[in-house]
Each structure stands twice: as structure tokens, then as C-alpha cells.
Amino acid sequence: METTLPQTIATTTINPMSDQMRITASSLLLSLERPHLDINRKLRTPEDETKLSTMLHWISNVISSNTAAALSHDSSSGRLTLYLCSDSAHEASKNNATRLSDLMRKSLSGGNQSDQEDEYLAFVTDVCWERILNKVNHRVPRFPNVPRGADVSTMASVLETIIGLAEAWNAWRLRTGIPENSTQIMKMKQTLNHSQSFDTLKHCFEQVFRPLDDTEDHLQELRRLWRCCYALLKSDFFIDIFNSRWKRYSANETWFLCRVYRRIWRLYSYRRGADVLLHRGIPHLISIITQSGGTPDITVCWVPHESASTVHMDVHPDQLIFQIGQSRCWSHYSGDLSQDSQYTSEARNLWSRNETRTVHVHPMVSLVNFLYSSGIRVMENRIGTSRRPCDLCHYYTRSIRLWNFRCARSSGKFRVDWAIPRTLPVGGLLTRDDAERIIEEVRRYAESTAFDFLTPSWRYMGYYDHTL
Numbered sequence: 001m002e003t004t005l006p007q008t009i010a011t012t013t014i015n016p017m018s019d020q021m022r023i024t025a026s027s028l029l030l031s032l033e034r035p036h037l038d039i040n041r042k043l044r045t046p047e048d049e050t051k052l053s054t055m056l057h058w059i060s061n062v063i064s065s066n067t068a069a070a071l072s073h074d075s076s077s078g079r080l081t082l083y084l085c086s087d088s089a090h091e092a093s094k095n096n097a098t099r100l101s102d103l104m105r106k107s108l109s110g111g112n113q114s115d116q117e118d119e120y121l122a123f124v125t126d127v128c129w130e131r132i133l134n135k136v137n138h139r140v141p142r143f144p145n146v147p148r149g150a151d152v153s154t155m156a157s158v159l160e161t162i163i164g165l166a167e168a169w170n171a172w173r174l175r176t177g178i179p180e181n182s183t184q185i186m187k188m189k190q191t192l193n194h195s196q197s198f199d200t201l202k203h204c205f206e207q208v209f210r211p212l213d214d215t216e217d218h219l220q221e222l223r224r225l226w227r228c229c230y231a232l233l234k235s236d237f238f239i240d241i242f243n244s245r246w247k248r249y250s251a252n253e254t255w256f257l258c259r260v261y262r263r264i265w266r267l268y269s270y271r272r273g274a275d276v277l278l279h280r281g282i283p284h285l286i287s288i289i290t291q292s293g294g295t296p297d298i299t300v301c302w303v304p305h306e307s308a309s310t311v312h313m314d315v316h317p318d319q320l321i322f323q324i325g326q327s328r329c330w331s332h333y334s335g336d337l338s339q340d341s342q343y344t345s346e347a348r349n350l351w352s353r354n355e356t357r358t359v360h361v362h363p364m365v366s367l368v369n370f371l372y373s374s375g376i377r378v379m380e381n382r383i384g385t386s387r388r389p390c391d392l393c394h395y396y397t398r399s400i401r402l403w404n405f406r407c408a409r410s411s412g413k414f415r416v417d418w419a420i421p422r423t424l425p426v427g428g429l430l431t432r433d434d435a436e437r438i439i440e441e442v443r444r445y446a447e448s449t450a451f452d453f454l455t456p457s458w459r460y461m462g463y464y465d466h467t468l
Ligand SMILES: [Zn+2]
Pocket: 362, 364, 389, 390, 391, 392, 393, 394, 415, 418
């Protein structure tokens, strides 16, 4: 039930090197930018997400850690097609996709949901165990900001820091006299026979940061982990933090705990996505298909993906910044990086002339190009990805204005391996002019962002304009 469409679409080659070099160089400069908390955005609870976006995120994530996915529905036959693009289109990803589509086909034809839930979770455990194990047991999260003096170099010290903060929060709660009402924690407290709900909170953190045991039953180990993750995500502790009730939103404690929350959420998302798909997504898909009179079925289509390419860096950071300044018609811009930026020395060390870098077309870019040029409309115009899209993928997708593709909020990161597609399928709605316009826009966007970051004083002098 798996098809790969032949690459019969005429292609045109965009002159990529100069644009590519400038995009890579700008992204490199932007890698110096320190992460920041967006104070206008409070963390939402995952329930706010639409079903399809959660499903597509989960589907791409379980297939591989770098996959893009979209779903289309043909109303005449009732058939669903899952379009996938992955930069690791090796056997493992293909097998995962085949197993998943078999599972989905089975649940589309009805059956007992709770039996199926076990099958989905067994599938997740099977395909993702190594990944989750590695995340929990070996990868100490990196924290750009930590509460003063905290040691976060090992998993044990990270846990100690979290428990310390939770204790401080608990003391604050007791002082303010706000009653505890996180139902998940209260429920667990009863089962665990803890005298205080704080002990349950602490227990959950310990479980989430406890190494997974490879010799135990994997699914059981993950169920324990997911239960504790869920209780934590729903705890008053995190609710108080994200409502700025305890500590200001810009406090170092909040920064640090945002990262902790994100890690917990990522671990939990493997389970959450399966739940959403089975209990909300599949019934929704069935109702759409039966409304149009079709018989539910699903096919997987792998979208072709370009191999990696290399780019020569033929300018220095100073020259690049100078050129961007000039191209923005600032004839009076002297182009001296050292006058403006606190990152000057780091910027100059980033690359040397004629250095070669490897770049990849991100799966999301290949997928939207393919869909657009083939005239394939997907449900909600939505593209899902294993991780949040990088800033350039996000921008690229938005540049195809006519179709208004939707994707998750950007990670805000410029990835230095981002590649302009070497060949663009031109057909249907994607004309050569379109393609050139998009690439031009992406380049200008990357350059403007890098310039504004490295020459902050210019931003306040009225020259700030992305449209130039
Ligand atoms: Zn990307």
C-alpha cells in the first residue's frame, strides 16, 4: 500500500550558490544569538492544539526525528493519503510508516478502542524506546539560564535544582494559603499514600529523572514515566509558574523551569499523540470519509528528497555585513562590525574564507514544494513536523502565499545546514518566477535578521525595514 510518485515533473535549476552562501552565512551569524524568553507568549496547555496538528506532529515524530507529514482526503474514493518526507528515508523510517499505516487502517475500519490503544502504545514503545531511553538516561538538558549558583551539569544535580525550586514554591504556597487543587497530583497522592501533595510532586520529578531500566518491560517503564509526566504538566506548580503567580515570567527560575517543562512535555508527547489520534483523530477522519460516501482507507506516499550539498563560504563576516548594509541602500553605512556588535570577535571566528559547509534541504521544504507544484491539497493546508520548524522553513512555507500552508510555531532558530532546493519541481502553480521570488525573500529575511542582530544601533535609527 505504499507508493512513491515518479519524479516526472519538469525541474528548473535555481542559481543557488550565491544566495545559498549568504543564507548559510547569515544563519551562522545568527547562531550567536542567545536564546530569549518570549514574554508575550505564555505556555499553553496541549489541549489547545487542534487534533490534526497534534496528529501530524506525532506521526512525523514516531517515523523519524526529522520527518514532515501531511494528510489528504480524496472525497470521490474516500481514500486518505499520508504524504511523508524524511531526510533519513532509510529502511527504519519506511518500516515505521508501514506499521503505522497498518495500525491506522485497522482503526479506521472500527474495532475496540482500548485494545487498539495498547497496540498504538506498543508500537510507540517499539519504535521510540531507544530514542526515549537516550533522552532520559544520557542526555543532560542544556540550560541557557539557571537560577543563581545552581549546578546543572549532571542529571542528579538538575533534579536537585528542580526539587530545591519546588520546595521554595511549596513554602510560598503554604504562606499564601492558596489551596492545592491539581487533581492528578491529588489522585496520585492517594494511591501512593503520601501525607503531603508536595511529596507526590517530588516523587513525580524523581520518576521522570530516574533512568529507564532497559531490562524491565519497556511499555511498563514508559507507562510509569508518562503517568508522572502528565501529573507534572497538570500540576499547580507549573500553572503558578506560567501564570507568573510565583516569580516573574522573566526570572531565571522561570527560564530554567520552562526548559524542564518542555523536556517533560516532549517525553509525554509520544503518548499524548497516540491518544489524540486514536480517540479524536480517527473518529473525526471516519466521519469525514463516511459523509462523502467512501470506504475508509489510507495509503502512504513518500515524497522525493534531495541529497546533501556543499557550500563554499566566499566572504568574511565583516564583508557580508557590509554588503547587506550596502544592499539596503545605506550608502552612509560604514560597515564596520566592530563599532556595533558585542559579538564581533565571535562573529569573526565563525568561518574562514573558502571553508566548505554541508547543507540539507529540510523535509518540510521538499514537502511543500512537492504538494504545491503537483496541485495536491492537504487537510487544513497543514504540514506537521517531528520538531518545531526552523525559522527559515517556517518563512519559506509562508512565502507560498496562495495556499497559506499552516505549520507549528517556529522554533525561532536559524539552522546553519538549511539548503535552498537545487532543483524545484515546476508545474501546476509553482512557476520559475515564484520560486525565484521565494528564494530571494528567504535570503533577504535571513540577511535582515542577521544584520539587525549584529548592528543593533541601526535598528533604533529608523532604518529598520524588512521589506527593503
Ligand atoms: Zn527547517
